[in-house]
Amino acid sequence: xINVYWSKYNMFTENMNYxxxxxxxxxxxxxxxxxxxxxxxxxxxxxxxxxxxxxxNTFAFTNPMTLDIKLNSNKTIDWLDNNLEDYxxxxxxxxxxxxxxxxxxxxxxxxxxxxxxxxxxxxxxxxLNNAHLIPGQFNISNWxxxxxxxxxxxxxxxxxxxxGDDLFYVKFDTDKKINFIEFYFTDTLKDIVKSSLExxxxxKNTSLQDLYEKFNSQRINKIAIKEIKKAII
Numbered sequence: 001x002i003n004v005y006w007s008k009y010n011m012f013t014e015n016m017n018y019x020x021x022x023x024x025x026x027x028x029x030x031x032x033x034x035x036x037x038x039x040x041x042x043x044x045x046x047x048x049x050x051x052x053x054x055x056x057n058t059f060a061f062t063n064p065m066t067l068d069i070k071l072n073s074n075k076t077i078d079w080l081d082n083n084l085e086d087y088x089x090x091x092x093x094x095x096x097x098x099x100x101x102x103x104x105x106x107x108x109x110x111x112x113x114x115x116x117x118x119x120x121x122x123x124x125x126x127x128l129n130n131a132h133l134i135p136g137q138f139n140i141s142n143w144x145x146x147x148x149x150x151x152x153x154x155x156x157x158x159x160x161x162x163x164g165d166d167l168f169y170v171k172f173d174t175d176k177k178i179n180f181i182e183f184y185f186t187d188t189l190k191d192i193v194k195s196s197l198e199x200x201x202x203x204k205n206t207s208l209q210d211l212y213e214k215f216n217s218q219r220i221n222k223i224a225i226k227e228i229k230k231a232i233i
Contacts (some may be wrong), residue, residue: 002110002112002172002177002178004109004172004178004179005180005225005232006024006107006180006182007107008022008105009107011105011185022106024061024180026060027059027123028052028056030060032046057171057173057174058172059178060167060168061169062164063163064104065084067159069159070157070158070159071153075090087102089103098152099134099153100151100153100159101148101150102150104148104149104167106146107193108170109228110140111141113141114141115138115139116138116139116171118168119133119171120132120168121165121169122169124166128151130153131151132152133150134151139208141221142211142216143211144193145193145196145197147168182232183229184231189224195220
């Protein structure tokens with residue numbers, strides 16, 4: 001079993017989100033509950049090894065609130081429902097594309113050497129129209145930064161996410177059972193995350209391996225896990 005420490009603390013907005021309905025759930029178990037039992041074995045695709053091997057240790061992170069916006073051609077936003085301005089950041093990528101950052105983060109860390117992959121919730125029925133989630137992969141024992149759903153949007157228009165939607169999947173690259181332990185952010189942990197994010201700004205094109213080596217050579221991994229264990233909820 002591998003302990004994975006997680007937090008939903010949001011350091012990107014002054015709005016406290018510890019009361020928000022954020023959850024992490026195993027995709028395979030959730031699908032069994034949603035679809036129900038098969039009428040016969042030969043249609044049980046959720047029991048197929050090809051499917052179970054793919055979805056093993058894959059978890060869904062759920063959306064805590066409804067987001068309903070219209071993205072205009074000049075990159076401004078019209079709010080069609082709740083005004084969640086503090087949770088949205090829009091960056092221009094090209095004349096045909098923008099990146100929308102939805103600032104509802106998930107932070108993960110582990111003492112075990114383990115890679116995670118963030119991907120679009122491909123088994124969800126949600127249609128993002130002309131947008132897709134930007135995927136990513138890194139080692140959560142060698143780097144400490146939040147996972148933030150960021151969307152590449154190709155056309156102007158409406159963009160919606162409903163409360164309870166799967167925002168993204170996180171797959172852990174291990175066959176061992178994942179044991180989630182929630183923690184709260186201390187000031188030291190906030191400083192570590194800020195440093196992790198800032199270094200990419202003044203050291204551009206730095207490889208992940210170089211970041212890992214710097215993170216560990218400065219013993220930041222030891223500091224992070226010490227602070228996390230002090231702040232377990």
